[in-house]
Amino acid sequence: MNEQRRQILEMLSEGTINADEAERLIAALDRNDVVDSAAQPVAKGKIKYLRVVVDDRSDGEQTKVNVRVPIQLLRAGVRLASLVPQRSLDRANAELQRSGVGIDLTRLKPEQIEELIDHLDDMTIDVEDHDSTVHVFCE
Amino acid sequence: MMPLAIRVRVAGERGSRVRLWVPVLPVVLVLSPILIVVALVLVGACIAFRANPLRALCATWRLFAALRGLRVELHQGPTHVLVNIS
Numbered sequence: 001m002n003e004q005r006r007q008i009l010e011m012l013s014e015g016t017i018n019a020d021e022a023e024r025l026i027a028a029l030d031r032n033d034v035v036d037s038a039a040q041p042v043a044k045g046k047i048k049y050l051r052v053v054v055d056d057r058s059d060g061e062q063t064k065v066n067v068r069v070p071i072q073l074l075r076a077g078v079r080l081a082s083l084v085p086q087r088s089l090d091r092a093n094a095e096l097q098r099s100g101v102g103i104d105l106t107r108l109k110p111e112q113i114e115e116l117i118d119h120l121d122d123m124t125i126d127v128e129d130h131d132s133t134v135h136v137f138c139e
Numbered sequence: 140m141m142p143l144a145i146r147v148r149v150a151g152e153r154g155s156r157v158r159l160w161v162p163v164l165p166v167v168l169v170l171s172p173i174l175i176v177v178a179l180v181l182v183g184a185c186i187a188f189r190a191n192p193l194r195a196l197c198a199t200w201r202l203f204a205a206l207r208g209l210r211v212e213l214h215q216g217p218t219h220v221l222v223n224i225s
Contacts, residue, residue: 048208
């Protein structure tokens with residue numbers, strides 16, 4: 001029995017509420033429990049690969065590219081990138097600013113990028129042209 | 140776990156075909172003296188740039204180990220290139 005039910009029963013025994021009110025409160029608690037259990041995030045299947053599939057016929061000749069990149073490789077790349085010294089990041093930032101790209105690389109933390117990778121399974125990118133298609137997804 | 144084998148397959152325009160199957164561990168053992176030198180250079184570079192050499196070596200090893208499962212396939216007309224690391 002959880003704490004809220006116990007409090008309702010105590011209120012009933014003290015005469016603060018009557019039996020009908022106690023019944024309504026317990027019913028409301030039951031409804032909340034159902035909603036909470038439905039809102040629990042379902043464990044997602046672990047993605048293993050990032051896939052890039054390109055099909056191009058723009059030159060009159062069919063070109064197919066099929067790339068499968070392990071997600072672990074992305075994670076390892078992020079960890080390697082986190083070793084880049086601060087002064088190199090500052091210089092890269094300056095060059096990016098000069099090129100009109102307003103991205104501050106020093107504010108990108110490895111944990112954030114790893115979180116991004118964790119949510120890649122929701123991502124699907126489909127680009128379709130009359131001659132070519134690009135499909136990026138995770139599996 | 141480190142990659143076990145690299146498979147390369149190239150089919151050219153005139154029917155030429157190249158098939159390579161490279162076992163990684165024997166190649167790493169054969170190249171180990173060079174790899175030790177490369178590791179020392181990496182440590183030197185880390186010290187020069189004030190990065191942690193141990194972390195850099197670990198990250199490099201992880202990157203190498205994570206290559207397992209990489210597959211790149213290109214098909215254009217009669218040309219077909221496949222690189223598969225397993």
